[in-house]
Amino acid sequence: MSAPAISPGQSADGRVTPRQNWLTGPFGASLAAALVFLVAWQFAGTFGERIPGPIPVVNAAISEIERGEFFYNFAISMQRFAIGMALSIIVGVALGIAIGSSRIFDNLFGDVNLVGLAIPAVIWALLCTMWFGFADTAPIVTVILSAVPFVVVNVAAGARSVPPDLLDMSQSYDVPRIRRLRHAVLPAVTGYVVAGIRFGVMSGWNGLLLSEWFGSADGVGHRARYWYDANQLPGFVAWIAFFIVFMVLTDRVVLERLSRRAFRWRDGESTPDKPSAAAAA
Structure with missing residues (x-):
């Protein structure tokens, strides 16, 4: 019998080499x-x-960095975004647990949250600009209104995943509500909280850019509009590229890893220092 063919990047014993991997x-x-x-x-x-091609855009980005506009405006946008997301997480987790654990709260706020999911970030940006004017309040509130519904719907799904028998047993043994929340509900919703934050970050970041575009005198969105109004497309695209790169890096480097770790129990993954039973066998 002839020896089996070895594909490029594959060793003689069939293992994938680092090059192919x-x-x-x-x-x-x-x-x-x-x-x-x-x-x-x-x-x-x-x-x-x-x-504009990549080279003019890169040149415009370097010019913005050399003038100090990038760090100044990006720091302002990050401050607004951090405040808005922190409040979104607090409000979203509380409402999500309430909606997922209580039929009364679900009837009161479930449809309202669906309406919030259906409203795009651009509408919230326009409304907040009309309500709060050119100040920090409008971008922060836009982030909250854009991100909270995504956090709520994911946390509510996690709260509904708690086995009813576990809750019934805890009630039959007169376990205090705080302990039931801490030891039964919160561990079940941890992964869903991370997933909700991941979607909320993307929606809130979009809302921030739009809010600063329509009603702000500084920030990433304002600077992008500045170059757009000046009909200087390389500068406009450079700021949009800053915006996209930050969102992608945040999602891939931070949020995706947190999500993978939070759902490790569901996916059957093992910790890096403890191989799974199948691998050990």
């Missing part, structure tokens, strides 16, 4: 996608009069 892994795929995007962007910029 790098090419087909998440990093290799992401790098390939980024290269394809840059090539397409350069091609579009070459033949499109109103589409």
Whole structure:
């Protein structure tokens, strides 16, 4: 019998080599996608009069950093976003647990939260600008209104996942409500809280940009509109790129890892220092 063929990047015993793993892994795929995007962007910029290519955008971004506009406006936006998200998490977790644990709260606020999910961030940005004017309040409230519904709907789903028999047993043994919340409900909703925060961050960050675009004298959204009104598209695209890169890095580096760790019990993953039983066998 002839020896089986060995595919490129595969060792003689059938194991995947590091080279093939790098090419087909998440990093290799992401790098390939980024290269394809840059090539397409350069091609579009070459033949499109109103589409700035990567090089003019990078030059505009470097100019904003050298003038100090990037760090100043980004710090302002981050302060607003941090305050809005902190309040969103507190309010969203409390409402989510209440809606998922109580039929009364579900009847009172369940449909209201669905309405909040249906309203896009641009509507909240316009309304908050009309209500609060050109101040820090409008962007912060926009972040809250954009993010809270996503946190609520995920936390409520986690609260509903608590086995009813466990709650009934705790009630039959007269376990205080605080202890039931701490030892039965909160452990069940931890992963859902992280998932809700992940979606809330994306929606809240979009709301912040739009709110600063419509009604702010500083921040990332204001600076993007500044270059848009000046008809300087490289500067406008540079600030949009700042916005997108920050959102992607936050999601991939922080939120995705937190979500994976929070749902490790559900996915059957093992800790890095403790291999699973199947691997040990």
